Amino acid sequence: MPTTRLRPVATEAPRILSLRSVTVVVDEDLARLYGVTTGQLNQALKRNRRRFPKDFAFQLTVAECRILKSQSVISSGGHGGRRSRPWAFTEHGAIMAASLLNTPLAIQMSVFVVRAFVRLREWAAPHRALASKLDALEQRVSGHDDELDRILATLRRLIAPPAGPRRAIGFSSAPARPVARLGAAQRPPRP
Numbered sequence: 001m002p003t004t005r006l007r008p009v010a011t012e013a014p015r016i017l018s019l020r021s022v023t024v025v026v027d028e029d030l031a032r033l034y035g036v037t038t039g040q041l042n043q044a045l046k047r048n049r050r051r052f053p054k055d056f057a058f059q060l061t062v063a064e065c066r067i068l069k070s071q072s073v074i075s076s077g078g079h080g081g082r083r084s085r086p087w088a089f090t091e092h093g094a095i096m097a098a099s100l101l102n103t104p105l106a107i108q109m110s111v112f113v114v115r116a117f118v119r120l121r122e123w124a125a126p127h128r129a130l131a132s133k134l135d136a137l138e139q140r141v142s143g144h145d146d147e148l149d150r151i152l153a154t155l156r157r158l159i160a161p162p163a164g165p166r167r168a169i170g171f172s173s174a175p176a177r178p179v180a181r182l183g184a185a186q187r188p189p190r191p
Helices: 027-034 038-047 062-070 091-101 104-142 144-159
Strands: 016-019 022-026 057-059 087-089
Touching (some): 022 104, 027 038, 027 104, 038 091
Antiparallel strands (some): 016 022, 022 087
């Protein structure tokens, strides 16, 4: 009985991207991991479309393709590059694709992909907790901006010099004005 010889397992993890708030692997990378062409992977996907709901695999939009091309994640469309938009596979979609391809390498690599996704979740968990704490702090502090602006405005008014001439404090050395005295004829009668 001949033994099937497996190619060595890739030493680097697949490029796991975050698109639409979901972690995915692009079809090109998944096909390379499973030892098939991108066309074979996409053909298996199209033939078994019912096995890949939108939360398992989705096709990238034109805008997402432009972003990934600018980051050199996918090849450009010119000079023999891709002619169709790539597919993105979630963790569950990658496992489903491995079961469809059913090659020994695909089965072995599906375990590798699952472990990569698990490691990514473990790595991201503390960062997610930190992000939620920062969001909570931002929500708590965001109302303080207006209060601080009012306090600073009040302090600036108190510190600013008065606009008009200052009134002298204390006694003046200028001669006093004479006080008018009422004569007897001008006085009101006493009761």
